[in-house]
Amino acid sequence: MEKQTDTKVACHRRIILFPLPYQGHINPMLQLANLLYSKGFSITILHTNFNKPKTSNYPHFTFRFILDNDPHDERYSKLPSQGLGSFARIILFNECGADELRHQLELELSKKDEPPVSCLVTDALWHFTQSVADSLSLPRLVLRTSSLFCFPIYASIPLFHDLGYLNLSENNHSDYEASVPEYPLLKFKDIVKITSNPQGMGDFVTNMLNQMKASSGIIWNTFKELEESSLETLSQDFPTPSFTLGPFHKYFPASSSSLIEQDRTIISWLDKQPPKSVVYVSYGSGARITESEFQEVAHGLANISLPFLWVVRPGMVTGSEWVESLPENFKERVGDRGRIVKWSPQQEVLAHPATGCFWTHNGWNSTLESICEGVPMICSPCYVDQPVNARYVSDVWKIGVMLEDGIERVGIEMGIKRVMMDKEGEEIRERISCLKEKVNVSLDEGGSSFQSLNNLVDYISSF
Known part of the structure; x- marks a missing residue:
């Protein structure tokens, strides 16, 4: 990929990105990294060894592997990679990762042979990274890899839990097919699927939301015209700057960050x-x-x-x-x-x-x-x-x-x-x-996503 020259990034700067190690989160983060690279930034990717992408597909990025480098650390090795193990792994990284992340960021910030670091961009589910970034006076932006309209639903998980909605089943509740009073678009059977661990998920989401509010900005993989009403609601509840510059994958050819070999026949x-x-x-x-x-x-x-x-x-x-x-x-x-x-x-x-x-x-x-x-x-x-x-x-x-x-x-x-x-x-x-x-219109010059990307570049360049 050729890097585009951009006078707005005249002084060469570096961005550190930290994706969650699951396919649906890795793809948009690396797509975002490609976007920022095309605007003149150098890119460093922090990643776990678990589910690490094929680095040879990204020769223009620098990769650092953190958090699970010790093969004998049973905390990580005994966790299954799918199902409930996915959430358990995310919880564990959030609980145990601060010291190692801080050490790695200190190394990156001290490098004299690489461009200075403008900011850290992490998946929103890495909520522990906000306190680490604050301790180093490093701006942190978050990437939210789901839709805008899901945001208030996630925020309501503690309420749903308190009301007993998340414990319902098709066999024990006559209104399983009925609409949820607080969100009439949804049925009870929809919100039951959100999580099998209501208490744990509620606590986790609360932490995530608090650290998103404390961040320097939120990046969304969506476009304004698709979710305009949700964007207006979000701007009222969240003073944090938001950037809707998606769909990320449309800026470049098909992503090569698949963790599974694709059958091209x-x-x-x-x-x-x-x-x-x-x-x-x-x-x-x-x-x-x-x-x-x-x-x-x-x-x-x-x-x-x-x-x-x-x-x-x-x-x-x-x-x-x-x-x-x-x-x-x-x-x-x-x-x-x-x-x-x-x-x-x-x-x-x-x-x-x-x-x-x-x-x-x-x-x-x-x-x-x-x-x-x-x-x-x-x-x-x-x-x-x-x-x-x-x-x-x-x-x-x-x-x-x-x-x-x-x-x-x-x-x-x-x-x-x-x-x-x-x-x-x-x-x-x-x-x-x-x-x-x-x-297509949103991505064209003058479109909403096109302008949002330029706004994000200007914002990061101001740090």
């Missing part, structure tokens, strides 16, 4: 399919489903007449290595109409003319990528922000449909038909095409 397969005919199915880098849900997906895809591309990440199905629990004769039934891969170059798949809809878990990165390519969605949210994102997709923007009954074959077939075959699908496609155009 599927592009030639897509080339052979009719326009807008393929159902693309992917539940992202962290979601997991049961074996029975996996089989329901298989039956649902086998029962439709459309070609499909199905991403089954190794370990995604509980109790299985990969696809060994496929229904009997599944491959014979679908033949070359269906492809199953371990991972895909998702941005290229969504941009391909053959892709007709995206059956997604509605992680924020995937949701944005689908909007950017004008691809309608089928929503199967799993946890954290995904149920909220899915509600906005289906009920606010009306650019997709929700599988309200979970993952079961009849609902799957109906959802696919609604999007791919019915008049409703045509209307959905028109609406998401309009949003796609708004994305």
Whole structure:
């Protein structure tokens, strides 16, 4: 990547960035790093050894590995990498990381052979980094990798916990399908999915929000036109400067920060399919489903007449290595109409003319990528922000449909038909095409994201 000259960064400066070590957080942080590099800043990336990216893909960055360098430290080595272990690992790093981060930052600040450091940019979930930055008089900006509209929902987790909402289940509450009084857009079943650890998550979110308010600025991977009302509400509650310069991935070619090897053979397969005919199915880098849900997906895809591309990440199905629990004769039934891969170059798949809809878990990165390519969605949210994102997709923007009954074959077939075959699908496609155009306008010179990026560069240059 060529670095653009920018007179606003005439005195060469350095930015240190510290992503959370999970795919959905690494991608936007490294995309942001590329953006800042293109504006003339030198880039240093702090990262854990856990889930570390392939540094050879980023020869223009300097990487430093911190926090888990001791292979004998059982605090880190015994934690599982997915599920509840993900949250436990984040909690542990926040509790134990301050001294080592401070030491590393002191080293970086003292380097005479590198440009001086302007600021630290961390994932918002690294809330412990604010006190470290303050102790070194180093400005800290935070990157929030979820949507703006999720923000008040997260802030309400302690309230939901106190009201008992997060302990409800489909079997013990008659209003499981009813709207939440405080947020009528959401159903009780949506907020139950946000966390399986209400007390721990509530405390964590409170710490995160307090340290975001104490930061020097908040960077959002979104664009103003998509979330204007949420941005106005946020500006009233948070005096901290906010910058909406997303979608990050649209500034550069497809990201190369995937932690899983992408199967590129599927592009030639897509080339052979009719326009807008393929159902693309992917539940992202962290979601997991049961074996029975996996089989329901298989039956649902086998029962439709459309070609499909199905991403089954190794370990995604509980109790299985990969696809060994496929229904009997599944491959014979679908033949070359269906492809199953371990991972895909998702941005290229969504941009391909053959892709007709995206059956997604509605992680924020995937949701944005689908909007950017004008691809309608089928929503199967799993946890954290995904149920909220899915509600906005289906009920606010009306650019997709929700599988309200979970993952079961009849609902799957109906959802696919609604999007791919019915008049409703045509209307959905028109609406998401309009949003796609708004994305492009926001990134053009003079657009909202274009201007927000310039404002961020000016702001960092003022430190």
